[in-house]
Amino acid sequence: MPAVKKSNLRAIRSSFLHFLNDPSKVDDSAQAYQYIEDGLMVIENGKIQSLQVFNEQAASLYSHVEDKRGQLIMPGFIDTHIHYPQTEMIASYGEQLLEWLETYTFPTEKQFLDKDYAQKISQFFINELLKNGTTSALVYGTVHPESVDALFEQAQKVDMRLIAGKVMMDRNAPDDLLDTAQSSYHDSKMLIEKWHNNGRLQYAITPRFAPTSTPEQLTLAGKLKSEYPDVYVQTHLSENKDEIEWVKSLYPERAGYFDVYEHYGLTGSKSIFGHSIHLTEEEWASFTRTESVISFCPTSNLFLGSGLFDLNKAEKNNIRVGVGTDVGAGTSFSQLSSLNEAYKIMQLQGKKLSPFKGFYLATLGGAESLSLEDKIGNFEAGKEADFVVLNWAATELQTLRYKETASLEDKLFALMMLGDDRNIHSTYVAGKLVYTAKA
Incomplete structure (x- = not known):
């Protein structure tokens, strides 16, 4: 199938994490979030069109797929x-x-x-x-x-x-x-x-x-x-x-x-x-x-x-x-x-x-507290495409700690406790790049 060459489409490959519910309100915190280790997110006209597990057939529909593997994308x-x-x-x-x-x-x-x-x-x-x-x-x-x-x-x-x-x-x-x-x-x-x-x-x-x-x-x-x-x-x-x-x-x-x-x-x-x-x-x-x-x-x-x-x-x-x-x-x-x-x-x-509760509060929980959960806070289709690209480890100490993490929860906890602005690789607002860290 020929690639779709539309300037209003943006396709990104990365790891993705977003929340669907408050982790304190479900029996198992895994029911509160979706984590895709290798995913493809498509943005159209500043809004989320889709988020799915990456596959070559889906990626072939787009003239360019931004490759951010090794990083984590979360809602802003x-x-x-x-x-x-x-x-x-x-x-x-x-x-x-x-x-x-x-x-x-x-x-x-x-x-x-x-x-x-x-x-x-x-x-x-x-x-x-x-x-x-x-x-x-x-x-x-x-x-x-x-x-x-x-x-x-x-x-x-x-x-x-x-x-x-x-x-x-x-x-x-x-x-x-x-x-x-x-x-x-x-x-x-x-x-x-x-x-x-x-x-x-x-x-x-x-x-x-x-x-x-x-x-x-x-x-x-x-x-x-x-x-x-x-x-x-x-x-x-x-x-x-x-x-x-x-x-x-x-x-x-x-x-x-x-x-x-x-x-x-x-x-x-x-x-x-x-x-x-x-x-x-x-x-x-x-x-x-x-x-x-x-x-x-x-x-x-x-x-x-x-x-x-x-x-x-x-x-x-x-x-x-x-x-x-x-x-x-x-x-x-x-x-x-x-x-x-x-x-x-x-x-x-x-x-x-827990890091799940913490990152929920900073994303979907914040959106819910501002009565904006219909517009921002996660990657459901139709939401506004505000998101942040995070480096898991931005310092030598973080890198050492990251090598010892054995689970998603542990990775997120290390990020929550050791992270700061140095972990922010780039920030997107309404699907547009508005900040990128200096190399």
């Missing part, structure tokens, strides 16, 4: 909580959450009133995501609308699936970083109209956290959510014990921290709450009842000394969980590093995180 990683304006202040020393915000975050974020500056950091930020194999993210801007415009403009250049929002903050921050309840509503509404569902871009209503919003501002945030029910909500919850006490003092009429957000109509299936470490039993139940989502941010939780997230309890309560780097409190853009620290957090609680 999904970051469910990250602050792009904090990129340049990553790894800032010595504080816990509230002091860290005052000392480092607020002074850095003031610079994003300057659109040119925001564009420069946005470009660096998008490149850093792609360099680490992250193809989708839920992102915080600053209080300035310019920061969101700059970010979306950069994401649009590579056709990246990105969700972002302007921070809403009208109290308990420096005067030159405050908006008002009304201006935050107006600016957010304008940005929703401009960017939500514009190509692969979507918007998130973004109150930073309850202490920096007045009841009036949260009321208008809830109004936005009712006016645009398919937009997202992103904010922080129960990250730090002092933070929780502060919320109680500011909202004494509410039953607890989560109840503040629920009261103002900000919970639900597209509401993603970063951290959620110190939850009460009532709050765990409220997450389940409202179908709200948690972003687990391991490197940040350890760096700021915030606490240990209880992933097993989230599983028992049937709560969707994604993984977030939380840069700049998080110390790496790499979701491999996030999974490394997540494993240690589980160990400190006398529990385990």
Whole structure:
């Protein structure tokens, strides 16, 4: 049969791994994933057309098959909580959450009133995501609308699936970083109209956290959510014990921290709450009842000394969980590093995180937590072709360890614990190569 010479087709030969279910919800983890050691994936118009075991007859249909044997292709990683304006202040020393915000975050974020500056950091930020194999993210801007415009403009250049929002903050921050309840509503509404569902871009209503919003501002945030029910909500919850006490003092009429957000109509299936470490039993139940989502941010939780997230309890309560780097409190853009620290957090609680569960969280689990599992997260036919090509071993130590691996699980565990951006060979967004490591 003659080769098909269509420019909109891409055929790739490699090893492939993707998830079909949450490994914690099946009796045998092998039921949760598909691993093809020698496979052929075909991409058409930026979407997955097929994935099958490689055979010469199927390959002969295509004028060119990219040969990536010896590497592993997975769906692109999904970051469910990250602050792009904090990129340049990553790894800032010595504080816990509230002091860290005052000392480092607020002074850095003031610079994003300057659109040119925001564009420069946005470009660096998008490149850093792609360099680490992250193809989708839920992102915080600053209080300035310019920061969101700059970010979306950069994401649009590579056709990246990105969700972002302007921070809403009208109290308990420096005067030159405050908006008002009304201006935050107006600016957010304008940005929703401009960017939500514009190509692969979507918007998130973004109150930073309850202490920096007045009841009036949260009321208008809830109004936005009712006016645009398919937009997202992103904010922080129960990250730090002092933070929780502060919320109680500011909202004494509410039953607890989560109840503040629920009261103002900000919970639900597209509401993603970063951290959620110190939850009460009532709050765990409220997450389940409202179908709200948690972003687990391991490197940040350890760096700021915030606490240990209880992933097993989230599983028992049937709560969707994604993984977030939380840069700049998080110390790496790499979701491999996030999974490394997540494993240690589980160990400190006398529990385990299997590599299958870990890579599920970074791919399909992230997609499910963002209600995007119909579009991204695995290689089912019709999904958007966002994927990362990984080198199993990128250093001499990794090579030595890899030689001793006897199973897929062990190979993935070594990658999860030793891997970082050096393991990212290349990254594809909507079927197009957008990053490749220097030789």
